[in-house]
Amino acid sequence: MKFTDTSIKALKAKSERYERWEDNGRGFGLRVGSTGRKTFLFMYRVNGVSRRMSIGTYPAVTLSEARKAHAAARLELDRGTDPGRKLVEKKKGERDASAVKGLIDEYIELYAKPKKRSWHGDLRMLNKDVLPRWKNLKASDITKRDVVKLLDRIVARGSGVMANRVLRLLRTMFTFAVSRGILDSNPCVNVADPSEETPRERILNVDEIKKIWFGMGEAKMSEGTRQALKLLLLTGQRNGEIAGAEWKEFDLSRKWWTIPGARTKNKKDHRVFLTQMATEILKEAKKLAGGSNWVFPSTKDQHITTRSISRAVRNNSETRPKNQPKHTPPYGDFFNVGYFVPHDIRRTVATIMAESGVDEFHISKVLNHTSQGITGKVYN
Numbered sequence: 001m002k003f004t005d006t007s008i009k010a011l012k013a014k015s016e017r018y019e020r021w022e023d024n025g026r027g028f029g030l031r032v033g034s035t036g037r038k039t040f041l042f043m044y045r046v047n048g049v050s051r052r053m054s055i056g057t058y059p060a061v062t063l064s065e066a067r068k069a070h071a072a073a074r075l076e077l078d079r080g081t082d083p084g085r086k087l088v089e090k091k092k093g094e095r096d097a098s099a100v101k102g103l104i105d106e107y108i109e110l111y112a113k114p115k116k117r118s119w120h121g122d123l124r125m126l127n128k129d130v131l132p133r134w135k136n137l138k139a140s141d142i143t144k145r146d147v148v149k150l151l152d153r154i155v156a157r158g159s160g161v162m163a164n165r166v167l168r169l170l171r172t173m174f175t176f177a178v179s180r181g182i183l184d185s186n187p188c189v190n191v192a193d194p195s196e197e198t199p200r201e202r203i204l205n206v207d208e209i210k211k212i213w214f215g216m217g218e219a220k221m222s223e224g225t226r227q228a229l230k231l232l233l234l235t236g237q238r239n240g241e242i243a244g245a246e247w248k249e250f251d252l253s254r255k256w257w258t259i260p261g262a263r264t265k266n267k268k269d270h271r272v273f274l275t276q277m278a279t280e281i282l283k284e285a286k287k288l289a290g291g292s293n294w295v296f297p298s299t300k301d302q303h304i305t306t307r308s309i310s311r312a313v314r315n316n317s318e319t320r321p322k323n324q325p326k327h328t329p330p331y332g333d334f335f336n337v338g339y340f341v342p343h344d345i346r347r348t349v350a351t352i353m354a355e356s357g358v359d360e361f362h363i364s365k366v367l368n369h370t371s372q373g374i375t376g377k378v379y380n
Contacts, residue, residue: 005063028070040066042073046082053084100134107173122169129154129166144187151194160195167191204348208337219334221312224296227285228309232342234278236349236367239306239342245295255279270368309342
């Protein structure tokens with residue numbers, strides 16, 4: 001047959017794909033898939049072996065463009081070059097040329113966003129610690145040595161735990177790349193954590209809790225953030241669960257807060273009993289929310305973030321551990337309890353419960369831990 005736009009359009013899909021070849025077309029053909037997809041082909045022989053090379057999909061690639069590509073491929077073949085192999089190498093070069101930035105973009109869009117609520121954190125880590133060092137490297141050129149040197153730099157600035165986090169993220173990203181055929185191997189295989197991690201030990205005592213509670217009255221932060229921080233003290237729930245809370249999760253009349261599994265770390269619904277003080281704070285928050293679906297809305301029709309809570313603490317207190325340079329809080333030290341981070345409050349709640357005689361099983365239920373071992377090892 002002679003290919004024309006009319007004859008190509010007339011080719012209909014069948015239960016199985018089939019091919020049509022142009023008469024005297026020197027290997028110029030068309031494959032019609034079972035879905036109706038039509039792909040131009042070039043069939044040729046190299047060292048007695050028959051090969052097929054895809055030229056492009058019709059009509060995105062026009063018949064005229066396909067004929068030109070076929071002619072160019074025939075010329076390569078006449079010169080002794082395998083046009084199909086050359087095309088594969090060109091595509092691989094283009095893929096590698098996208099370098100680390102291209103891999104990061106694909107990882108975020110196709111893996112992190114669909115599977116991780118914390119994908120913003122992945123993106124921040126990659127943009128801060130990975131891309132500046134590897135922006136001129138091809139993903140396929142990254143070696144184990146490159147990974148180790150990158151982690152060493154992070155450790156050298158006093159961020160050993162962050163170096164461990166970056167390694168775990170890179171290991172996941174490169175595993176993703178291997179699974180999609182972007183890379184042949186994962187350079188993070190057998191790379192050990194650069195720093196030894198021990199559970200955080202900061203536990204606030206009762207006097208320090210009082211200082212934080214009353215210090216919040218004078219501290220410079222938004223009222224919504226202030227209420228979120230108080231709710232953190234009163235419930236011991238995770239920062240993200242409080243920051244992203246919606247009113248539909250609450251039954252204030254019965255004093256229950258049901259956090260849906262879609263927002264919990266262990267993917268299970270979690271019921272939190274609300275004390276009278278917590279209920280009163282939530283009632284005030286409802287007035288402040290102004291009809292928003294979020295308990296603690298931000299100015300952009302979204303909820304506040306965990307970073308908002310952390311920033312509020314950082315800006316109003318001495319927030320550097322002893323082995324790091326002294327930090328002068330922008331607004332003054334309103335809490336006067338030394339270095340602490342919001343997550344220390346959750347640990348403190350567990351410890352105070354344990355000291356009050358609450359058994360580990362019930363503490364783990366309050367904190368929504370899947371394993372009681374986590375509660376005992378890390379929190380009290």
